[in-house]
Amino acid sequence: MANKKISIKDIAKALGVSITTISFIINGKAEEKRISKEMVKKVEDYVAKVGYRPNHLAQSLRSGKSKVLVLMVEDISNSFFANIARLLEEKAFKNGYKIIYCSTENNTEKAKELIHTFKSRNVDGFIITPTAGLKNEIENLIKEDFAVILFDRWIPDLDCSHVIVENRRSSFEATQHLIENGAKKIVFITVTSDQTQMQDRLAGYLEAVKMAKMSPYVFEEPFHTSTEEFQGDQIKEYLLDHPDADALFFATNYLAFEGLHAIRKLELKIPKDVQVLAFDDHFFFSLYQPSISAIAQPLELIADKLMEGILIQLDDCGKSNSVEFKVELVNQFIQRKSTEFKV
Amino acid sequence: MANKKISIKDIAKALGVSITTISFIINGKAEEKRISKEMVKKVEDYVAKVGYRPNHLAQSLRSGKSKVLVLMVEDISNSFFANIARLLEEKAFKNGYKIIYCSTENNTEKAKELIHTFKSRNVDGFIITPTAGLKNEIENLIKEDFAVILFDRWIPDLDCSHVIVENRRSSFEATQHLIENGAKKIVFITVTSDQTQMQDRLAGYLEAVKMAKMSPYVFEEPFHTSTEEFQGDQIKEYLLDHPDADALFFATNYLAFEGLHAIRKLELKIPKDVQVLAFDDHFFFSLYQPSISAIAQPLELIADKLMEGILIQLDDCGKSNSVEFKVELVNQFIQRKSTEFKV
Incomplete structure (x- = not known):
């Protein structure tokens, strides 16, 4: 029973390794991602020692988990968002998730309607470029224990995970x-x-x-x-x-x-x-x-951090820690x- | 009971009007789409006469319909596919559908895996840019009564709906x-x-x-x-x-x-x-x-025809007519x- 409490986040913390790296190793992507054999051994040994089992296997046995994330961008045909979408999809797929996308067109009413629709459709989390005026909806998502992470822009007076750039x-x-x-x-x-x-x-x-x-x-x-x-x-x-x-x-x-x-x-x-x-x-x-x-x-890094930030929440599922992951990345x-x- | 048999396709046929036009009128988008008042009256009168009720209302009452379509493109970050995705999403939304997208990267094995995953996840239909070698999978989708439509390219020895250009x-x-x-x-x-x-x-x-x-x-x-x-x-x-x-x-x-x-x-x-x-x-x-x-x-027209082609199948749901809708559009x-x- 004790093993159930161990999350991918705990392993990352214990070993001082990023969640993404551990996720790749657990999902058999170490070679593809050129992660060193030493690192793989270190993680695998630890996983064996503590008896960790990947959470998404557990999740798929539980009811109520759809393994679907919603990506709400301003406009999927904008090259910035299309590139992020491509990268996120790839990373989500490797972690066993599918992505539903939608474009808000910076229209708060449309965004509210979309959130409302998806909430009742059994999705696990939301990756959002918020429009002005979405504060209440996002607050409610967090209260209702959805995984939520914002990107590109954030809402200053709302305590929510986000990935932005400098x-x-x-x-x-x-x-x-x-x-x-x-x-x-x-x-x-x-x-x-x-x-x-x-x-x-x-x-x-x-x-x-x-x-x-x-x-x-x-x-x-x-x-x-x-x-x-x-x-x-x-x-x-x-x-x-x-x-x-x-x-x-x-x-x-x-x-x-x-x-x-x-x-x-x-x-x-x-x-x-x-x-x-x-x-x-x-x-x-x-x-x-x-x-x-x-x-x-840094498109690739933005997508990496978004997946990392949402996996932390999904891994700990239920324990709303969507306010803890705030990243500001350097541009070139x-x-x-x-x-x-x-x- | 007789009314249940009337589909949007029947109305289109009876009035000699496209399915898209009727769909817009039924969904209250006539003004936005600049459809003439005469046309709106004609359709509304007919709908009242035959007692038609929009099928997607009926569908959402039925179990087993998710109102989710899968869009499988070669690469969502390619501007052609990103633009089609944007247009499709808009049109799907107006018809009460959500879209899950994924990129096949022209990798048949990845495409097979994606189809397999989505089949077991209660989606209603597939809009696909097929890779070589997907013939059997697509044939099976049709047999299993999923709505299926191909675009950009098609599979010559497979009888399946498609929207392509000249x-x-x-x-x-x-x-x-x-x-x-x-x-x-x-x-x-x-x-x-x-x-x-x-x-x-x-x-x-x-x-x-x-x-x-x-x-x-x-x-x-x-x-x-x-x-x-x-x-x-x-x-x-x-x-x-x-x-x-x-x-x-x-x-x-x-x-x-x-x-x-x-x-x-x-x-x-x-x-x-x-x-x-x-x-x-x-x-x-x-x-x-x-x-x-x-x-x-003609990006807008491609998206229009894809929605039209998939709505026909979903409207008649179950009666696998995914082989009937074959469109080749003119370029400029x-x-x-x-x-x-x-x-």
Whole structure:
């Protein structure tokens, strides 16, 4: 009976090894994941010693566990979310889980309806990019012992697990990079949004220009997602009104695509006339001429941490510890030709 | 009791209206979908007359119906599949269905395992981009009365519903377009694959060059999906061996991305040195300089037809008519600067 209490989390803690690593070893993926034989032996010996049995076998014997997770993203056709979805699916599959996805389109009412529907359908957990206004629903999910983890953005006054990236710091450093390259008037181009990641990206920019005693220029388009047409006419109008803007910092990659249309229509040269930089990398940026500098989010690591964070909760199932796992990951700045030093 | 026999399909047939239209009207989406008031009245009058009640209400009262569909694509992070997924999810949601997605990575064993898992999990239907070798599994799904519809490619010797596009015709016409523009040596760049859509694209190219009494040049890379790195080194080597190639026809958009890397490395000018054309449009192609001509698949229509085809089966639930719905859709050729007339 005592053995029943041992969770994968306990093993991880006892051995000082990550939950993901232990999960791979237990699920026979050690070789594929290039985990050392020493590590495998160490974990297997410990598992044998304490008599641990993988929880998902136990779970599938219990009723009420569906081994299905819900992934609620803003828009599955956005390349960031599509890539995360691909990685999560792969990792979930290896851990015996299936994923139902849905797009909220940043519509709180749709998101509430989706949560309501899934709650009554016997799913085990929720991985959510929350819209504003979902606080109560998420609070209730936690109270009702669903595994819940947020990503991309979080809800400040709600105690819930999340995986985010260092938006503010990356934005601050990228703005400094533009300043070091000689930019005198940097425009931050974003969408109207009170989502934390958008606010943090803006804050990083504002901090850096303030520190350099420069004036901030923020152009805010109405909120929209990447599914809209990328014609950039609004950005073009803004640039016509600000002909001395010499650097554009786009808060998302799809905004950068719109901006590139605008820049082309105005026949501006990158980086001579205007430096260009985007938050969130895209394969397109390395192919475009000139190539576009970007802040790359660690997609694989985000997916790893999301699985780790939700497995902890599912493994301890019932003991609502969905508030304990809060991770902020480091991004990578990729300098390309669009922000070459030009003084 | 007689009313129970009336299905949405019967209404569609009786009124000569598509199932999708009737579904929208019954689900209160007529205004949003800009369906005329006359049509709404016609359908509502008929529905009242025959006493039809939406089947999904009945279904949710019945046990054994989960209102969950499985979407099995090759790779959810490929933009074509991600866009289809987004559209399908939206349409499924409006019809009261949820979608579980998974990526087969064109791995038959993984696909078999996924089908096996989902079969035992009470899903209602499968929307599948089949891998080679799935014939028996799909045949069994049909026998076991699951709703099944294939898309993107199909299995020639299997009688199963599908939604595909006119791969051969579009490929033939696009090749003729290159010839009319003065191309003398057109290379068709593809991946090793016996998938029907890839075979048909190749066949259309071969037919057109044969008709023009030109020699075919086919460069086949080992099979891979869009998640690999796009460096284009293999294509570069091929072009070094064929310096007189003056037009490149890429069988998929991700192959075109690789090709653009190669073209850039070789400092070739588009379209002066080499015309470029791709099967499957991408927002990137209109932004690239010069813009890239492409054959655009009708994404919205593909998703519409997939829902229509699966709803017919679910509506008639149990009466396995999954073999009746076979649709081949017309693509749109979008000419851009990469294939401008250059003689």
